Amino acid sequence: MSANGKPKFAMYWAAGCGGCEIAVLNVHEKILDVDANFDVVFWPVAMDAKYKDVEAMPDGSITLCLFDGAIRNSENEEMAHLLRRKSQILVAFGSCATEGCIPALANLSTPEEIFEAVYHGPTTDNTHGVVPYPTVRVLEGELHIPEFYPVVKTLDQVVPVDYYMPGCPPESHQIAAVLDLVIQALHGQAALPPRGSAIGAGNSTVCDECPRTRHEKKIRQFVRIQHVQPDPTLCLLEQGILCSGPATRSGCTALCPKAGMPCIGCYGPAEGVLDYGARLMTAVASVIDSQDPEEIEHILDGIPDPAGTFYRFNLAGSLLRASKPAIMSPPPAATLRERALALTPEGGEEGK
Amino acid sequence: MDTATVETQPPRVRGEGERPPLPPLPPPPVVDLGFLKEVVEATAGVSRLEMCIQCGTCGGSCPSAADMDHTPRQLFAMVRAGLRDEVLRSNTPWFCVSCYHCVVRCPQGVHITDIMYTLKSMAIRAGYYKDATAPDFAKTFVYYVENYGRSFELGLATRFYLRHHPLRVPGIAPLGLDMLVKGRIDLTPRRIKHMDQLKAILARAAELEAAQ
């Protein structure tokens, strides 16, 4: 408990787009309740704070910590451990922290490929081919930056997590509800759900909240939404548009399907599902309306990027977590360190 | 069996001495049971030769069966029996006109025509086939293809006829003349542009074939 007697609140932004942070602010006046009920001690986006301040706090002194973003590098992991140690309730906030989300799609590529794309790609102007080294020895001494991990991890792959809040980003009305619940719990007016469960989401899947009419499914062709004028009231999947609704946890109120766009699965797997992609794959494949291998293959050609489609938000959280070459490859740091030494005066290059 | 030792000697008759050894048995006929496998493997695609049920559809369908030493069906039975020499000496493959009637009718889907091609090339390699006419025609044909990239009817006909049916040349000559008049024969062979390329390809192919 802090001086003003209010429980402490923290929020941290790891490997992610920051949408989650915005979503929190999107709760509008609710944010005032946060301020009223919590003492915000650490929230880099909202206020200035240093890691060492957090280190200084006693363990378990933070009551509620919302952790958004995935674990992409050593800094993310260090902060995860730090905040775990300091927090009573650590919430994996948003798809990145929960299951990897878009950043984890990088798990389909090796670090080498990623660096190639980022630092030498056609869109990169990097005439000297400079790449970041975890350790660079310069004349003044050694410089360190966080180490890049071969694969993106979910928060709970590095520390124990109390609650999961899915969504990319979590819907603001859900955030508001969760904040309410926690506040009530603080005043002993409500009990928190069991540890390890998902909060701010439903127990069924998106179809449950989707108003579109449905029939028995028979798919003879997959089409991309941009190539067709979908029927506004009929189930998109029945129209051959690959909608992830059937496999995706409810809670978003089926925003996308309502707006005529297929669900892309940001709320992740339904309760108790071990592998999101597998569920979606098996469901979609089962209703393909053909018994002829040739024809089935032909129909499947309509799904140009299966892995990316079925694991768009879930790759890090899936059973395989990454492609074989990626998960088998060593951290690039190992190789990079040597180059780093080559850059020192002894190496000569620096001298010129 | 570890019981009583089995008697390996012919029984002794009491009072007699060693029996004289039995006279030697005549040698077995020469068969090559690997022949079937060999033919199957040398044939492009899936020959299904081993599936033949000897129904005779091929022999019944064959337009030139009358002139064959053996019907295709018999030939396949002989292949199975491993009678390599008889098979490769048979004129049957050489009378195959490649009409594929047997192939589409065969209830077992045996690729008869392709098997005939295989047997022909085997026979040529073994230098077995008695009447050289057909093989020579094939070779002459191949000669033109290998040197010009195209076949050349006139050359083919003359070269070949003079060799094999010199007596029929006068008979055929007017025919050739007719064709000439009608403008249906070249006097000189045509050559494709990149003969060198074709030659290279064929040479490599020949090496690869020799390798196996």
Next chain:
Amino acid sequence: MTDRFEPLIIGFTCNWCSYRAADLAGTSRLKYPPNIRLIRLMCSGRLDPTFVLKALSSGADGVLITGCHPGECHYIEQNYKALRRYLLLRRTLAQMGIEPERVKLVWASAAEGARLAEEIIKMVEEIRALGPLNWPAADGGRGTGDGKYPASVIHPPSEEEVTA
């Protein structure tokens, strides 16, 4: 034991055809390497891609999916569903950089003990040639971790309290 790589393969069989084929292989004393371990399902239609991914991520070097021949499914047509899932899964796995030889679909009727044995022998050799998969075990994962939670002022119940 020799130090050559011994692959570990999980095989899924359907109760009516391929499992009986495996039984037949046994009763006819056919021989195949001990690298495969079979799981009986009622039908190849029961095959959930999750099972395959689970096996691969839990240490299996390959997965063999088997069922009745098309048109001879004892549940009429469920093996076609297995086929469809397999074809899609195969594409996804390909993108994940997993060699196609590692996950195979084979139809085997109850009479095809020999065929099943051959397929197993073939697969073991192919995977031996590929080498181990050795999928790294996930460190942590949902509901895992050292369980050392800081003391809380509002006592969220532990799993035990809940499930009990």
Next chain:
Amino acid sequence: MTERNEQERIGVYVCHCGTNIAGTVDVEDVAQWAAGRLKHRGVVVARDYKFMCSSLGQEMIEKDIQELGLTRVVVAACSPHLHEQTFRTACQRAGLNPYLCELVSIREQCSWVHTDRLAATAKAKAIVSGGVERVLYHEPLEPLRVPIHPATLVVGGGIAGIQAALEIADSGFPVYLVEREPSIGGHMAQFDKTFPTLDCAACILTPKMVSVGSHPNITLLTWSEVTKVDGYVGNFTVTVRKKARYVNTELCTGCGVCQEKCPKKIVDEVFEAGLGYRKAIYTPFPQAVPKWPVIDRENCTYFQKGTCKACEKFCPTGAIDFNQEDEFITLEVGNIILATGYDLFDPRRIPQFGYGRLANVFTSLEFERMSNSAGPTGGRIVLRDGVTEPKSVGIIHCVGSRDRNYNNYCSNICCMQSLKFAHLVKERTGATVYNFYIDIRAGFKDYDEFYQRVLEEGILLIRGRVAEVTDAVRLAGEEGKLIIQVEDTLIGQQRRIPVDMVILSCGLEPRRDAKEVAKLFGISCSANGWFIERHPKLDPVATMTEGIFIAGACQGPKDIPASVAQGAAAAARVLGRIQQREIAMEPIRASINADKCSGCRICNNLCPFNAITFHEDRMVSEINPALCQGCGTCVAACPAGAIRGTAFSNEQVLAQIEGLLLLNVDGGRAETVVPEAVAT
């Protein structure tokens, strides 16, 4: 999971099976290992024994259950298909729910197929570990008991269906016999003589037809088709469409005046096999059962042009009723016997045999009608011109059979049929008869004797599959003839044999609509389209669908004796069921968790047994446990993981995977992690 183990007490029992298992697997080691290594998984006792399935072995298990308070049992022995029931019953005797017992096979799938003792032992351990992990997720189950409705539906009024119907009806139970055509009798009614005894088909069939027609326990529904089948074993609800006859069966006496007077004559493609004519109002043949005619709407002048009504004018009892309409009736039955028969192979598909182009090429069925004294020619064997008697006839076997291009199977009846034809032609015309065959298959009682007899009659048999039948003459003497070109394989020469008439012994094919019928009744078809029996040897008339049986040629090409035998067999199976009054079904079923179900309807059309229904009101899908056959396809398909499959749940399978991967082939630790509780 963890707390599970504290409660659960597992017993592991490893069988030696004499030396069958112990010969290759170190069973003692396996048992000890299980007791030690798997202790933390809840294994409290692990024993090995010479013969677990022996009464002593079973008693050992029962004793442990009672004394050690085992909650789950794993038996490592032979295939579950052999002894699963045995050990389940043992558990039940000891008061443990039988479904808490798991039998894993370390014989068929281990000791018998491996030679390396160390590796086999390691695998056996892994298999046991898999069983232990799996059994932890077993649930106590109760078999489903359903009552059996005493009535039976027989589909198809051919000889097989007739036989089945009579057997059941004679034992005092009600039967509905549904036939698509206006009369029962099937193909047999079209024949003249039957091999090998040559007694006339009508003489032996008609009495049976009559007793079907008059039997108090048989409700005969001809000119009718089954359109819908609901329910499950013991309780089927069947919808039958009674096509309008346009004849009032109450009034009709079957006098036949209408047929005489009807001005419209059409080729009878069905009963006369296209060789004869019938009227627009007709009974297929004089001895038809029932005797009432039907009006064939498509060809009736009145229905097409609006005038005529000759039949109505002349009918003495005023039985003609042009206003009749199709009628749909529903039947409640406990069991169903399918005896839908076969179709004849259409030889037009083999152009080189000339059928349809060359006038004097006939099909076997055409010849049956021709040779039938009640047929279009009154039994005279003549050419297509209707007058000329053939001087030479060629009979071609295996038409469309034993041929990858058409049907790869042997049609079973053709050899005998063709020999019968040869005999009839010889007997009635004295013509020269050639039979062209690949092999003569005369494998049943008195069949080969008949072959001998035909040989004696001087029939010329030529061993060779005919290449072509042509009218393109090549040699003198062939003009105006049909030339059969064939290799006489016994002399190895191609022969051209000129004949006047060619008979094609066409093969048997599944009914054109066999696959739809199979789907309608929820049974399976082979790739060819024959209905699949539960077991080719041991259960030839049952199907995979409880309560549905098959008899006769719909299961595969068959001659009359075999069809009759199957009809009787199917009847016997049904009667057994009816006597039991109720039946217990394996509780391997799927169920949907309504809270989790989002009503996406992915599963809806995955079930071939129509067990899944969607409730528009609640927007959830539901499974009817009695219809569910437990294949688990929907379980595997549900995107929300809302469907559970008992006995093969995700938890069970995933846990078994973990367990199986516990040990490496060399006995060392494999890469796997300690099993954790997971659901998908």
Next chain:
Amino acid sequence: MKYLLYPGCSMERFSRPYKDSLLAICQHIGLELEEVDDWNCCGATEYIAVSLLPAYSLIARNLALAQQQASSGPDYHRAGDGRNSRGGAYTLIAPCSACYLNLSKTDHYMGESPILNEKVNQALAAGGLHYTPGTVEIRHLLDIIVNEIGLEAVRKAVVRPLTGLRVAPYYGCMTPRPDYKKRWSNPEYPTELDRLLKALGAEVVDFPLKTHCCGGHMTQISPPVAYELIRRLVHAAAQYGADLLATICPMCQLNLDVYQGEMNRYFDTTYRMPILFFTQLMGVAYGLELKALGLGQELVDARPALAKIGVEMPAAEAAPARRPRKKEGLPMPRMPGEEEMSHD
């Protein structure tokens, strides 16, 4: 949209009429053809009998060239709608039966056997070429005309119907036979040419030997055999009262036309059965200039037969009445497309 054309050696000279007429009619019906550049002989039935691999490589070179040429430009005709995972094979027209068969066979076997595929491509590599099985779809000209252009279009273009001309449609063996892709015609009893000729207004006889062999290379190796086969064909055509016989293959035309005299001499017979290419008849029906169709180059004069065009011709006595329909007669089984086929 262009179609690739593989003419084959025969077309260059002794079957020039075929090439001339097909180019003429294709232009007329708007079928744009482009020759495969520097194609070589397909080896006929000879090469493969000498050595297998070189034979397949010889043929594969053409396929490789076709592949190269087609992939160079956008507007070549492709099979399927392109969404096909095998990317819509390029269509290659082979009007000669032997070439058609050899090309499609090679493509098929290369696809079927990886070993052959690898070896052949090794050989091709020596010439800096490569062929991927399935990228070129070989089709016969007749197939294209009947199934791509369509008989309706063919009928529309007719200006001088061949009414009254009795034609025996002759397919020969290799075109309808083992079709290494999906069948487009019946191997025993095709009807494509029949229907095409009907569309031209001709009276088509139900030619029983329509797919029987013309003797192939036997005219060279052992003429007696070939002569016998030729005799069977011309006799059957005469038996059915045909005025002429229409063929779709250079080799058939060569044997039946050029060697008909030889055959007559051999058997001491007097058959005079004109043999024309179906493309020539199309040209005639389209009213194209006869010379441009290579007419007159046949050795058995076709003019008398062609002179009949437009003249109503009584059914030839020679044609045996095969389908009695007398009242007392027994009904005949109906054939699919009965009305089309029957002619009594």
